[in-house]
Structures are given as structure tokens and as C-alpha cells.
Amino acid sequence: MTTLRPRAVGTPMERLDGPAKVTGTARYAFEQPVENPLYVHPLQSTIARGRVSAVDTEDAEACPGVACVLTHHDAPRLADTGDRELAVLQSGRVAFRGQFVGAVVAKTPETARHAASLVRIAYEVEPHDVELRADRDDLYAPDSVNPSYATDSDEGDVDGAMTGAPVTVDAVYTTPMEHNNPMEPHTTVAVWQPEGDVRLLLYASTQSVHGVRTTLAPLFGLEKDQVRVVSPHVGGGFGSKGMPHAHDVLAGLCAKAVPGRAVKLALTRQQMFTLAGHRTPTIQRLRLGADADGRLSAIAHEVVERSSTVKEFAEQTATGTRMMYAAPNRRTSHRLASLDVPVPSWMRAPGECPGFFALECAMDELAVACGLDPIELRVRNDPPEDPETGRPWSGRRLVECLREGARLFGWDRRPTAPGTRREGPGGRELVGLGVASATYPYYEMPGSEAVIRYEGEGRWTVRIGAADLGTGTWTTLTQIAADALDAAPEDVTLLIGDSALPAATVAGGSAGLASWGSTVIGAARAFRERHGRDPDPGAEARSGMPKNPDRKTYARHSFGAHFAEVRVDADTGEIRVPRMLGVFSAGRIVNPRTARSQFVGGMTMGLSMALHEHAVMDPHTGHVVNGDFADYHIAAHADVCDMDATWLEEEDPHANPMGARGIGEIGIVGSPAAVVNAVFNATGIRVRDLPATPDKLL
């Protein structure tokens, strides 16, 4: 169904919003000019479980400049409290430490923050429990895992196959609680308008203006059209802005308390560690059974992870294992502990990211056990069709990614025996190379609409309420629209980032551009059918996303191969990563410049996950004790020297009219395993618990 004739598509067009961003004129949510705003500073619970028993706001209210102090006693009532993460200040119940228990609204942010420190809150404390362990007796199976996969899968007889297999791996891998840390914090500016069509106006930093509107309108007892969400520029999200969180509701409640006035709320970096979602910690048992030549006979991936008492989130950690390699005996499962912790949520490649750390490290262990090169092991187990559904692949070129990566990276220079290559001053640096595979599903998300209007003199306007969270949508969707309209990109004006524009699906699941692009192409086709080749100025057409006949026929996934070189200081255990390379197969690449940035960005987060990221929750208080950039480390330039991404030239004829699959998340899938596998090759030490900090290598 690839029908687009690519002209602008495929070129490395510079970001259309680049000049506005680098000159500081691109407006992010908090910077939207509103008249005479008030500022919100939230109050957060200092206990992990219990209830607010008394609140004394007198001193805070006496501060000059304070407009109001809201607690559960006096906050406006919400019309719908079904989503307990979003039922902000509707009761005195505390379900995790850091939960909103109030807010101060004041003339300046400083006043609001100071007054917040004067509010005295007493609690009835209940015992809390935040400890994830695989031997808990209250683990349960959720009905499904994110977004709607079956919780378990079971085929054949894994236990029998493991007993009979000449080579086996049986190991437990863990990943810690991790946090989305976009540069722009979560911010919402809200205005409650006493009259008019739009009653609640929000400038929000979000991956989905329509998603925020659809979710919040019923909470505030409004129709969808009475809420408008504007978000032209977003400074990153990585999933944490994919859905509204409690701060969006808090801003709305504060605005309702001061009708006609705009209120501005920006979470502090510290507040983001409890209120913006996070990646759940995981405990993953991987069992692989194989013949002596490395052919898999059994794969089992059993996951224990954390959810919250407030709202369930079940990360789909083992679902990628269901389709990655074939074996006659296969099992996957997800079990949750529902604890007194903040609500986990989407963080770049929820599921595949932690799952492939375990799977791809286990494959490395299997290669060692079989005495096989880890690339050769993967080639031998590359399934000709999707082992889960039996469908043909729309394009699985993993083996080519592995082979091309091996050639580019100099894989033949890898030491075959671990811990044998020493370089650097005094031979202190242990050098090793590692590899891991990656995949990410191509999600097709119907639900968008686009309106195309001919303005005359060859100029067009394209409207769709899509988002650009820094990924390049302003540019890439313009490229697609230009080709669809046989126009030059400079003759197309794209309008996105506003719920007043036609509906659009979330910038998430690596599916944003593919879904919106298909929709825009559908609208261009509808325009031609209605108005022909010589339209009158003012002519318009609207369309949703055209149906794809291949949707249920093919297994559609992007693939990739990650390579890493590490140097480990034999005395200190310090790891440096001089080189990383990712080779991807993701269908047609719409814009090589922005795509490379997405791949490299994902790999940087993967490096960060491998070496640093680790939120520490104190079991005695339920507090994230390292919730700031001084203590929660993320990768910096010194961690890596040469990071590159490349891809196979291709188009996927079964994905969409562009022939493109998603690229936003696959960079973080597998890259942590490549680093840790390289550490094994360098040192002979197998790190199964992320992050790979120096203490684990000594």
C-alpha cells in the first residue's frame, strides 16, 4: 500500500521550528503570555499511607500575595473520581509519599512556595509497604498488560524442554525504578473562563492535546468542546506527557478557585520524581534451553513488577519475547505487587526496554554456554514468520542489521575470550565488545483527522491536532503533506498542537508520525477526489486515517542491532563507552536528520540505563531519596565518545502509504544489554542487576 511518491520525504530537512527554538521565541507551556497570572505551588504528603487528619492554613493565608490555599476540604469537587490518580484533593486519603495534599495560589512563584512551607498538615499514619520482591505472597496477575496484551502466554512444555536441553540458561535480571526526565518539566497554565464556549483553557506540556482534553473534560463536568488544550512546543516527554497526570488536574482546580485568572504550575525537578510517572522496577527470570548448536528449544520469561494502590499500571515487559525468537516451548508471564508508591506509567519503550535487557543478556549468556558468537546465535534463531501469530513479517531484516553492524563496528576485532584484552596506561583498561538485538512493534493508531485547505496561488494549510515533543513533527509532517499535495514544503502551512484542530492520536508508541502522516495523505486524497487538480481557493477536505488492508495480515515490527565497546578500569571498575552503533530496519525514513536524532537519543537513554539510572526508594519512608539531578545520574557527554545510528534503505509496503514504521523508541530497546554484554566481554563479570555501577565489577 506504499503510494507516496517521496520527494520532500527522505530529505534531511532542517527543523522548521529550529530558528524559533534557538532564538527563544518558541513558546513552551509555562511561557504562554497570559494576563496577570497567579502561580501554584503544590503541597505534598510526607507520609506514604494514611490520611490527612488536620490542616492549618492560617499562616499561609496571611502571607501577602496569597490568593488561596486549597486542600481536600475546600478544593472544587470533580464530577468524576473514577481515575484515582486524577482525583486530586477529593479526599484526605494518602496513597503514596509525595501525593498532592493541597496547593497554594499566589502572586509570585516565590510567595506560593514560601506560603506552602507554612501550611501545617497532621496525618493519621498507617503502615506502608513499598518493597518489591519476587517471593511476595500477594503478587497477582493483571487482566492484561499495557496497552492491551494478554498477561501470560504458554505453549508446549517449557519445564520438560529445559530438563532435556543440553545447554540452558536460568538467570534472574533486575531493573530499578527509573524516571522520565525531559528537559522541560511538566507544566500547565490554566484559565477557568466563567463564560464563553471554552470554559477551561489549558496550555499544557503534553504529547496529546486531544488526550488531555478528552480525559479532563468529564472530570470537570464539561463537554469536550468546553475544554481547549494548546501545546505548540514540548521540551521532551518520553511517555511521561503521553497522558494527563495529577498536576494537570491540580492546575484546573486552582484555576476554578480563582475564575477568570490564569494560574501557572510548573513541577520542580524533584516533584517530577513522584508525580510524572516512572518506569516500574522489574525482577525477570529468563530461562533458555537450546541444542548444542544453539537452536532454542525453550524460552521462558517470567516478570514480577510493581504497580500502585492508586491505579494499576502493568508494564508489558515480556511481550517482546513472544515474537523475537522461535522455540516449540515458550512461556511468558507478568505478576504485579500493588504497593504504596507513585503511579508507574509510560517511559520510553515501556515493556520492550526492560524486557530486552533481560532477554538479550540471556541470549549473550547462551552464546557463551554454547561457545558460539552471539551474532551467530541470533542468526540461527531468526524465525521465518512471527512465532506468536504465525503471520508473515512485513519486513524482518534483523540479520542484515546484525551483519551490517558487525562490519561497520569491526566485530571481528572482538576478543573471543572475556577479560583478555588490556589496553591503556599500564594495561589498566579491560576492553570488550557487545551486541544486542532490538525490536519495537508498529502500532497503527486510528482516530486522527486532518483538514486540508487550498489557499490559492499554490499554497495549502493542513490542520491536525498532533504534537511535536521535540521529535520533529513540525518538519516531518510538513514533508509528508507536501508530497501528498505535490507541493513544495514551503507552500504548506502545517498547524498542530491545539485541541481546536482536528482530533489526533498521541505522540507515543512510536506511532505518532505514521498515524498522522497516513491521515494527512488520506485527506489529500479526499481533497483530490472532491476538488480535482485545479481547486478554487478556500476549497477544503477532511479525512480520517484510511483503513489498511494489511493490518491483520502481517506482523509489523521495527528491528535493530546495537553494538557497544566498553573500557573498564581494572582498578576502579569505572566504565567508559568509547563507541556505540545502532543499525535499524524501520521502513522508510521520513527525515534522516530528525530520525538520527531519535535513534541516538534512544541509545543515549539506553546507555544511561545501563550505567547510571537508579531511583532509590527508602522502604522506611516510601521516599525517592535521590530525586534530583545531583543524585539520580543520567548519561553525560563524558560517558560516550562516538555514538552513531544508521539504517537499512527500505520501505515497508504493509505499514502505511509512506512505507514507514516507528522509530521513537527502538533506540532504547537492547542498547543497555549491548553495553552490559560488552562489560562481560571485557571483564568476564556478568552484571544482571542494572545499573552496572563500578561496585558490581570489583
Ligand code: MOS
Ligand atoms: Mo512513548 S513511552 O509511547 O511516549
